[in-house]
Amino acid sequence: MPSIAKKVIFITFLTSLFLNANSSYILKQEYLKPQAAEMINTIGQELTLKTGVNAYVLETNESFPIGYNLVQYSERYHQKMKVPYILYLFAPNALITEKTKQRGRIGIIPSSNTLKALYDYDAVRDAGLDVITVKDKNSIIDKYNIGVLQAYSELADQIAAHKNVKMEHTIPNETQLFVNVIRVILYTGLILIVWIFFIKPMIQKRGKND
Template sequence: MRNFRFLKVGVIFSLLLFLFTNSFAQDFILKDDLIDIRAKNKIIEIGSEVKTKTGVNIYVYATSSFDLDKNITTKEKIDYIRNYELDILKNIENPYVIITISLEDTHVNLYYSDSLEKIIDKNEILDDYVVPLLASKDKNTVASKISASVLNGYAAIADKLADSKNIELENNIGNQGKVASTIWRVFIYFVLFAALLAYIYAILRKRK
């Protein structure tokens, strides 16, 4: 009977923990077609701590597709995606930062509240933390790269918000994301530089 009570308490505790975690997932991860469970759990950890300590909500909307008509023009595509994303923004809580990504539409974007304009640099987050991992040429699956890039960008946003409040986050991933992005950027520069040298060498050799 005693063991049964412990088992019962354990089941109830597990259920409450699941509901607690899932509620945060619904709060911060609006759509997660492409995010694996490990990245999802880390996003929930970071997002809940940032919300508690700074009051800012960091959201993710990661989908396979925005269901675009394949026959529309580029301008129509831009307008459609913008309106799609604006509809998402109508239903989230201020202040906010949100990363949106669509795999089939090769689209990634970032929005934030006006009050965070001096804290969040959209181009820095996307160019330094998100896009490099998305564009990396490695053996990882597309889903893995999307999970990594979203988590990387999410963590960078969290760091920016924490720095603005002069607080320290316990659940963030530190500077790992920045290091990964920096390594990838150095690699790209090396490849371009090597290609340029090879091109110059070929021209000089041809002239001789």
């Protein structure tokens, strides 16, 4: 009996390793550190379990020329992705303009057009760029790690929201929260200005006329 129990435990262990090895949501990584990669896979597994949508990350250091077709490039990894999927592609060395030599492209590629309704491209893109482009003491590699993780987390949250489920392992987008707070403050200030300089004087003027 003990030997049978050991065999069962060993088989279970091997099965677990096999499942984990085949559940990677990172198709290619040039900059991701183990900690960031682990968090992405954890978020990806939760997202697939709760929504049925697979979200993948592909990061490459290739220096793509201007206008290079990222969708066509992603097709190289098609067999590694399970439909339905959304791919987040990060290519920091891709050339954008020849004159300024500006580099860095982000692609968000769904397996079908219907999946585009599950996320806001600009919001997901900016979630990563806001981290990568900020001037601080972090190294560029650390920024890449944090930026890709933040963008992937934002993508997962948006997909989950459209599916009416809540993610537990994603990272709050503090930048977006800050922007929303500033937006509320600005709107509140605008309303106060309109009230003080326009609406209130009009009410007072009407009161005097009556």
